[in-house]
Amino acid sequence: MILSDLLGSDVVDAHGRRLGALVDVRLEVSGRPRQLLADTVVVGILVSPRSRFSTWGFERRDEHAPAIVARPQRWLHRGMFLVDWRDVAVVDEGRVTLRDGAEHLDPSLREAPRSH
């Protein structure tokens, strides 16, 4: 499967009620260490109830400047939540169904990955 097929899908709960759009997929670099970099696995999906468009990540990191851009971006994606991958029931073409009682977790990332 290609990532961009998943991005932008509608996310619905177990009863078919639309929760929002899938704007990103949370990965974690863990699992069996392969040749250079450890395995990268999907650990969750990020759902934005109000906006389908690509986000600049302000709402997931404590980035607040420049205010003129950060504030509207955070407003546009307010209410975004993370869903653990184990709570995903079915993935269809353009549609992801969650299990009943799926938790809405805090989407923010711990610290921005710094390379140098």
Add this chain to the structure above:
Amino acid sequence: MKRLFSVALGILTAIGGFVDIGDLVTNAVVGSRFGLGLAWVVLVGVVGICVFAQMSGRVAAVSGRATFEIIRERLGPRAGLANLGASFLINLLTLTAEIGGVALALQLATSVDPLLWMPVAAFGVWIAVWRARFRLLENVTGLLGLTLIVFAVALFMLAPDWNALAGQALQRGTPQDEPVATYWFFAVALFGAAMTPYEVFFFSSGAIEERWTEKDLATSRLNVLVGFPLGGLLSIAIAGCAAVVLLPASIDVTSLSQVVLPVADAGGKVALAFAIVGILAATFGAALETTLSSGYTLAQYFGWSWGKFRRPAKAARFHLSMIICLFVAVAILATGVDPIVVTEFSVVFSAVALPLTYLPILIIANDREYMGDRVNGRGMNAIGTVYLVIILIAAIAAIPLLIITGGGA
């Protein structure tokens, strides 16, 4: 002593590098119609390019990522592609104007038809981009471009009525005999001439070409904060010369030859020689920068290997795209289109393209993932945001004004 020389060299190069065919023509046109009435726009533009170049230089030096990589990464492929399309076409327009400028300058020196000079100019630009080292290109064209100071000298030699000039510059509101739309059209054109996007692509990619460190960042700040304002003063001097000589004779500037007549009037053959050499160097330098910028934008968007520091075979598509751009530029000029008209369009559309490249840089300059603790300070963000608003207004107003005034007629 060596350090002092390199600092001086940096500043002089920034002065020479600031002025290009867009500044030359637009300031002369504005000077011949509004005198120094629009000088304030040049000052606003110069502060803007200082802020913009500073930020993009720091982003490149600290994060190691060049402008168009960031634009694509931050805006995504679709918005990034639209941005690339607009910025690339406008850069190509500017490149065409610069090569036309070189040909016109050569015509002034030799009275040989510019159409014959254009392929020679394009070939000269290609050879320089193909062989010469990055720093060498910058210094030679920057220093030779410095001879444009003759416009400031000429302004003094013309011994104008200084308070009349000052009166024009400080005049509130728009002059009566010019329609308001034309005044604001030329304000946007002048702003676009001062804040040309290619300068930022070239500036930030140059930071990577020369592997800037924190120390280089300090010297670059000096170059920008001293060199660009002096370049701005030079632009105002060009408008001043036109205001003193061409405005009273109601000569509207439509060709490069009219731009240099005031200098000949003031200082005769010697001054004229300086002016022609200065224009030749400034337009040739700008042609180099716009050629490289067209290569940078494409390579950085598509992720190709790029850079003057690499041998051409190691950045093949980068060099191929520049060769194609030079051919396209010469082809456009070969249709007989007037390079001055191309220049006027290129500066207006530069104003349109500015937000497309300014916004991502302003965002990334605040992104700790890229900048670590070197993110924008409160002050820089304040002025950066003010300029985002100014740039957006100019961009939105540019095309309607172009249509209403029919190109400033």
Add this chain to the structure above:
Amino acid sequence: MNDRRAIGRALDAHLHLLDRQVLDRDDVPVTTVDDLELVGIELGAAIDRDAAPPRVTAILTGSDLATRIFGGRPPPSRRVRIPWELVAEIGTAIRLGVAGDTLDATWAERWVSDHIIGRIPGGRHDPE
């Protein structure tokens, strides 16, 4: 710089990986991440709660850019893959642990280099 402490680091695919610059081990740009290939997701199939999570298996580049913008689906054959195992480090750019010219993602670059730029005199010398 081999980023061993990357274990357990969280990052978002779209925000941190898509459209990022891919460099080879000598920092020579290879391409840009146009898309990612995931394994372990089956369309329409109910997912078992404790099945192994999907894995990123490759960076996709080249023809995928067009499909991401204009929609539609490229034939699998024309898709250029860079195996995810080759990735050594993820930062503001993605560094591979191998030289660029071994990858078929750099096919176009090598073709232009050999057939056009390399043939022009001076094409193979460093600028002096």
Add this chain to the structure above:
Amino acid sequence: MSRSRRASARERPHAAVIVVTFAVAASLLTACTNPGAEFDRAVEQGSTAVETARLAVALERDGRTFASTTTTALEDARRELVDAASAVAETDAESPSDAALRADLLDALALGVTAVNEALDAMAGIGTLDAVEPALDEAEEALDALGAPGGTR
């Protein structure tokens, strides 16, 4: 829901918006204007060219410019005069006074072209610059007389 629709819904089509604005801008620029404005612009363009020629010739006689620069300035001036003349010639009159004005304007611009050509011949060694300035003055007066009151700055 087909994949391509969702992909385009996922991000606004910026590309289409930019292309459309360029097309609109280009088409509107070629809109035509009424004869009066056309004549005014031709007068302004003509007198600018004549004034430029006068300045270039004056500098040449004072030895303050290079022959190549003067020749270039004169050639540019001539091209402006010819452009103005062709624009006027192709303007359809909407009244008898328009037709008369057009004829006079063409004569005045012709005076300008002959004067500039005289200067260019002198630069090429045919004849001298002496008679050029009076010829330019004559052309300038003819143009000023035809300009709408306050039309030319």
